[in-house]
Structure formats: structure tokens, C-alpha cells
Amino acid sequence: MGATPTAAVLDAGNLQQLLDILQKQNYQTVGPTVRDNAVVYEHIQSVEDLPRGWTDEQTNGRYRLTHGKGKKFFGYVHGPNSWKKFLYPPARQLYAADRMKHRFDVVAPEPSGIKPALIGVRACELAAIMVQDRVLMDGEYIDPEYKARRQNAVIVAVNCTRAGGTCFCASMNTGPRVQEGYDILLTEVVDSHGHYFTVETASEKGRAIAAQLATSPASEEQLAAARQAVDKAARQMGRTLDLTDLKDSLYRGFDSIHWEKVAGRCLTCGNCTMVCPTCFCVNVEDTTALTGEQAFRIRRWDSCFTVDFSYIHGGSIRATDYSRYRQWLLHKLAYWQDQFGVVGCVGCGRCITWCPVGIDITEEARAVKG
């Protein structure tokens, strides 16, 4: 766990080796690339696909991508996608059923066997994956597809050397330095020594891959430069969420009049839950073939902001907008602790940037605390 003293250095010009090794081992290499004015996570083939030189400016309800003088591959922070789209896809058929004479036969698909290599996972994002692990594979109810993809996955994490405008991972103790859960960890540095990555490993899988890279031993100076770059990111962070007494103070605020105020601004559009890397809710839809001879069950990402989400025989139990906003905020920051033993928010700031009307969970949490 953490930095191994024998960290290596990879020249930035050799980054393609990493992709080549992973692809040769039949990994689907997915990572950041520029599309439609943002950095998104998609299948990437080569380092040419990476958002080299791009940085993002983020604030409440606003994201702008700019191409600067820099040459970093990972100089952006993150965009609207999260890795859950590869580990927990937005739509999936759970089973098909064939009508027989007096029964129906259910056919559930086998786990897909996909081996994702996630390249460029940030500290908060890795923390989010570990939060989803608790929900989807470490508890009583296991999602077989998630578990299979997760166990097959290789995680190439990247330390943040610049904080995004809406990040607050430092106060959530989830970043900006990657702590655990990775296979390979890169820190990108551009200094008088050149453009290079420090390479650390934390698993057998990671060590086996890193051993094939053309690395050289890292000097004390290079390691210090990498450390300082990450420290700088921590100092840059503009937002905070106070974890002291978080759960109980929020429970005391359950009847706060502030919920109605924020509901006046909230569109109940669901964007925050969709971009959140820890939200895991899905709806389950049953459908039939026209003839009625077959039935299918499909699940799709859902959100507690929809009315149907809490529909129970005859009505929605969260019909008001404020009760739906409250469910989101309290689930992330309070109920989650009772349910899964951790806070459900890792401080990535996506819900702040990608809320079309710029509602800030850290501000709202402060306002409703009792």
C-alpha cells in the first residue's frame, strides 16, 4: 500500500508501452479522451487519444475545456463520465424468459467476460469504486456482472497535480493522493528533468505489467517533485465538507425549512445522481415480445429524483421535490454511513459542475445541518 520506496520512472515518450502491454493481454483499454467539448472516458487505442495539453475550468453548473501550452497527458481533472459506465453499465438485460405450457423458462446471461483496463483513475474515483464495491459485491447481495468486471479489471491510477474548481476530496480524505486499491499508480511531472511519470505498483498484476515497461529507477529528486506536485493540488482545493458530526447534524436537520428553498432551484432532473461515481440505483423494467411468448427484464440507471423511483402500490412516497432532494443529499452523506459504513460521497465535485443549475452539495449540507 502507498508509495513503494523503489518507485520507477517512465519517460512520457514511452507511455504507449503501457497501452500495448495491456492490449496484448486482451484488456479493453479505456481512458480519457476529448469529445464534444469535454474529457470523457472511452475506449482508447493509443496515447494519441489522450487529452494531451487540455485542461478544464469548472465551477457550479459550468465546465470549459481549454487547450493550453502544457504538454501533460493528465493535466485535466475529470469530466462528466465516471468509471461506473464500464463496471456497472447504464443498461443491461437481466434475463429473458420463454413461455412454456405451464411455466416459463428463465435464461440469465453469463457474465460478459470483459476485462477493462481503466487508465487515468483519480484518487476520488478509486475511492468511489471502493464505495461501489461495498454496495455491489462485498455485501449480502452480489451483482455478478459487476464482480466479474471488477475482478478482471486493471486499475492504472493517476495522482492529481491540479485540483478542479469543484473538487473537495481533501476534506473527504479521499484525495488528491491515491492511497490504495490501484494496480499501477502514475504521477505525471514536467520539470527541468523533462516529462516523465513516477510509477508505483500495489498488486501482483500491477507489478507484472510494470516490469515490462522501459523504466529506470527514480531519483530522490524526481520522487520529491512528484510529491510536491500532489501537495500543491491539495492546497488548491477551494471547497470543503466538514465531516465532524456530519451524520447526526444532518439527521437533526431533517425538518429544516431549507429543503424547500433548495427545491425551488432544483430541476429534479437527475443529472447529479447520473454523474455521481458512487450512485448505484437502477430501475428494473419488465417487457414482453408482441406475441407474449417471451418476456425480458432490463435494468437501467435510475435516480431518486424521479417520481417513479419511490412508487409503491398506488403512489410515490416522495411526491414533493424537496423530499427527493433531501433523499439524495441525506443518502450520500448520512444514510450511506448506516447502510454501508462509509460516507457515500468522495468529494469529486461532479454533481456541482454538472448540475445544470449549479447546486452545490457542500453548501446545501452546511445550510441544512441542525
Add this chain to the structure above:
Amino acid sequence: MASKKKPTLAVWKFASCDGCQLSLLDCEDELLAVADVVQIANFPEASRAVKRGPYDISLVEGSITTPHDAERIHKIRRMSKTLVVIGACATAGGIQALRNFTDVRRYVSAVYAHPEYIETLNKSTPIADHVFVDFELRGCPINKYHLIEVINAYLNGRKPNIPSYSVCMECKRKGNVCVMVATGVPCLGPVTQAGCGAICPSFNRGCYSCFGPKETPNTEALAGWLHALDQRPDEIVRAFRGFNAYAEPFRKQSEAYEK
């Protein structure tokens, strides 16, 4: 299925462009499957063979704009076990409901050489303002897969899977980048019902709300934000006065910015 009598289906047209009923013909591959399980008994766009009612399912396209139509819809309702209205015209009055914001006589005298021959109502109204409607299928035009889903659900005695949440949900599941956040383009997705598959944001355009207001649409908050994104009040009025201009939340919001 074969031994049972097939349910009968009729298609009716009121003030509209035909686009929605044509989506039934547009189903191509699926159309044969539909024709296998229902008897298309009255569909002038597809066949001149007409079976007399009553009908099990009636699909009604278009809005009510004339006194004659206001009567005709009652006859159709009486002949139909289940009445499904399709498209923005039938569910909200359509683009022609823009007349509702002014005096229709002004248009009539400007457009027609002999306005005295024109018999029209002052307002274009949705079908549900006139008769009981079993299901409203939104869109300008409707999504053909939704239409098949409604027929499918009817045939199999289940609830149709037609969501009433926002376009943003579809937009995000698709992995789109939000155009409003990333470029400042005004988008009606957060107050619009899903169904189109977020077509416009997928092509870097804001949503025009072809599917009308979603459940609990907070149009006021969105309008305020659009204003902050430098949209002028007249632009906000126009944004809400599209195909679903007369749907109540949109009507109220456009009126609020007209003052």
C-alpha cells in the same frame, strides 16, 4: 394467439401533420409483427379497407380546432374500448396552439381570401380536454418504439414502460456531455419528458422539448438559469413556445416572461 380473435385497431386524424401516424408505417420490420397480432381495421393512410367499429384500440393524432372535430372526437370515444392519443398535437394542442396566445381571427383574415368560409375554434386543444383518454403518448413526432410498446403492453395486459422523467436521464445514460454545462447552450432537457433518446444534445444542440413537460417540471428555475446564461426574456418566451406551447407548465412560464 392464433386461436383468439385479434383485437381491432383504428387510427384517427385531427389537426396535425400526419407524422405521428406515419410512424406506425415507419415501423417496417415491426409492422408485420404488429399486423400479426392486431387487425388494422381502420387506417386510411395505410389501406382503404375499413371495418366498422367498435374498435379495441383507437390511436388518435391531432388537436381539436374546429366545432366539427369537437363533435367527432366524442363519436370516436364511444366506438373505442381504449383510446390512446399520440403526439404533441393530441396531447398538448401542438404547434398550432400558438394561436391560443392571440386572436385567431387575425390569422384567418390574413391567410384566407374568404375568411367567411372558415369555421374554426379560437383555441387548439388537446384531446383530453374533450374526452377521457386512456394513454397519452408524447412527442413531435412520437417515438415509433413507444407506439409499439403501448400496443404491446395493451395486448399483454401490462403497464407500458414509458418514462415521465427528464431527457437528462437518457442523455446521461448515453454518455453525452451536457451541452448547457459544457458550452452554455440553452437546453430544455431538464424540464422535458424523456422519450426521444436525447437526440438534440447528442448532436451538440439544446433540447427543444418535442416531448413536452416532464413530471414535476421546475420551469421557473430553468428559465431563471437561462436568463443568467444571457437569454433575453423574448428568447425564453420562444423557447417555451414550441410544439408543446400550450401544455400548462410551459404556457405559464412563457406568459411569465412575456410581461
